[in-house]
Amino acid sequence: SIPEAALSPGSGGLPLINPTGYNNLGTRGFRPQYQQPNLYQVLDNLSIIRGQHNIRLGFETRQKSNTNLNSNRTVPEYDFNGNFTGEALADMLTGQVYNLTANTQEVETVLQKAYAGYVQDDWKVSRNLTLNLGLRWEYETPFYGANPYPNIGFNFQTGQLTYGTSPTDYMVHPDHKDFGPRFGVAWQAIPDKLVMRGGYGIFYSGEDISGSDVDLAANPPQLLSVNLTEVGSGPAPLLLSQAVPSNIFSSY
Numbered sequence: 001s002i003p004e005a006a007l008s009p010g011s012g013g014l015p016l017i018n019p020t021g022y023n024n025l026g027t028r029g030f031r032p033q034y035q036q037p038n039l040y041q042v043l044d045n046l047s048i049i050r051g052q053h054n055i056r057l058g059f060e061t062r063q064k065s066n067t068n069l070n071s072n073r074t075v076p077e078y079d080f081n082g083n084f085t086g087e088a089l090a091d092m093l094t095g096q097v098y099n100l101t102a103n104t105q106e107v108e109t110v111l112q113k114a115y116a117g118y119v120q121d122d123w124k125v126s127r128n129l130t131l132n133l134g135l136r137w138e139y140e141t142p143f144y145g146a147n148p149y150p151n152i153g154f155n156f157q158t159g160q161l162t163y164g165t166s167p168t169d170y171m172v173h174p175d176h177k178d179f180g181p182r183f184g185v186a187w188q189a190i191p192d193k194l195v196m197r198g199g200y201g202i203f204y205s206g207e208d209i210s211g212s213d214v215d216l217a218a219n220p221p222q223l224l225s226v227n228l229t230e231v232g233s234g235p236a237p238l239l240l241s242q243a244v245p246s247n248i249f250s251s252y
Contacts, residue, residue: 001243001244002015002075002076002102002243002244003102003244003245003246003248003249005104005105005249006073006075006076006102006103006104006105006244006248006249007074007075007105008032008069008071008074008075008105009105013026013027013031013032013074013075014026014027014075015027015075015076015077015078016028016029016073016075016076016077016078017078017080017092018077018078018079018080019079019080019081019088019089019091019092020079020080020081020082020088021082021088021089022088022089026075026077027074027075029072029073030070030071030072030074031074032069032074033068033069033070034068034069035066035067035068035070036066036067036068037064037065037066038064038065038066039062039063039064040062040063040064041060041061041062041063042060042061043058043059043060043061044058044059045057045058046058052123052124052125053121053122053123053124054121054122054123054124055119055120055121055122056118056119056120056121056122057117057118057119057120058117058118059115059116059117060114060115060116060117061113061114061115061116062113062114062207063113063114064111064112064113064114064207065109065110065111065146066109066110066111067107067108067109068107068108068109068110069105069106069107070108070215070218071103071104071105071106071223072101072103072225073101073102073103073225074105076100076101076102076244077099077100077101077102078092078097078099078100078240079097079098079099079100079101080092080096080097080098081098081099083096083098083230083233084096084098084236092240095236095239095240095241096236096239096240097228097236097237097238097239097240098229098230098236099227099228099229099230099237100227100228100229100237100238100244101225101226101227102225102226102244102248102249103223103224103225103226104222104223104224104249106149106217106218106222106223108145108146108149108215108217108218108222109145109146109149110143110144110145110146110215110217111141111143111144111145111146111167112140112141112142112143112144112207113140113141114138114139114140114141114206114207115138115139115140116136116137116138116139117136117137118134118135118136118137119134119135120132120133120134120135120182121133121134127188128187128188128189128191129185129186129187129188130185130186131183131184131185132182132183132184132185132186132199133182133183134181134182134183135179135180135181135182136179136180136182137178137179137180138178138180138204138206139174139175139176139178139206140206140207141168141170141174142170142171142172142174142216143214143215143216143217144167144168144169144170144216144217145167145215145216145217146167147167149217149218149222150163150164150166150167150169150217151164151167151169151170151171151172151216151217151219152171152216152217152219152220152222153171153172153216153219154219161219161220161221170216171216172216175206178204178206179202180201180202180203180204181200181201181202182199182200182201183199183200183201184197184198184199184200185197185198185199224249226248226249228248
């Protein structure tokens with residue numbers, strides 16, 4: 001018997017049976033895993049030509065959401081290492097578990113909003129010289145969890161978890177100063193034969209995410225991971241034939 005909180009609904013998978021030195025059997029880490037992303041985008045651009053100037057300006061917003069299951073253990077893992085009989089497979093056959101790993105299941109929706117605006121002037125200074133002068137501003141909110149799983153932070157001074165009052169309490173400091181200048185030049189050094197070009201710009205990428213390590217909505221107590229492990233040379237913390245304690249996520 002395994003607590004309902006430790007099982008992903010509809011996973012249909014076997015717990016992972018992992019004897020050291022042998023192939024394991026069952027559902028490996030982060031399986032099943034799924035994502036349901038949605039992106040809504042609005043953008044508009046305007047071009048104005050005045051004499052030697054070709055001016056362009058525009059605005060863009062992207063509203064993103066991603067409902068996902070990204071739990072390491074969607075079913076528990078039982079490890080056997082031979083501590084009790086001297087042989088991992090014998091430990092498994094006698095049901096003496098060295099370590100049990102389980103975590104709660106969290107199907108969360110992670111949100112992010114992005115905004116950007118720019119202006120650029122392609123200025124034909126002379127017959128053989130063109131300058132490209134521009135400035136872009138970008139702002140991306142930190143990733144944040146929608147209710148019922150908002151971001152949770154940690155105060156290193158007090159050693160306590162910190163909670164916001166709304167999902168848009170990001171628990172990190174957003175950056176509103178991402179200004180990216182653009183500069184380009186094209187010079188026709190030899191008419192119809194040689195053109196020299198150069199450019200410079202600053203670019204930002206605030207929308208990358210790399211798994212659950214930056215997912216503040218997956219912090220405890222919303223997502224909990226528990227290990228029951230043999231202490232020293234003591235007895236097995238759990239026998240394979242025994243039910244997993246129903247209070248495993250509240251008393252260990």
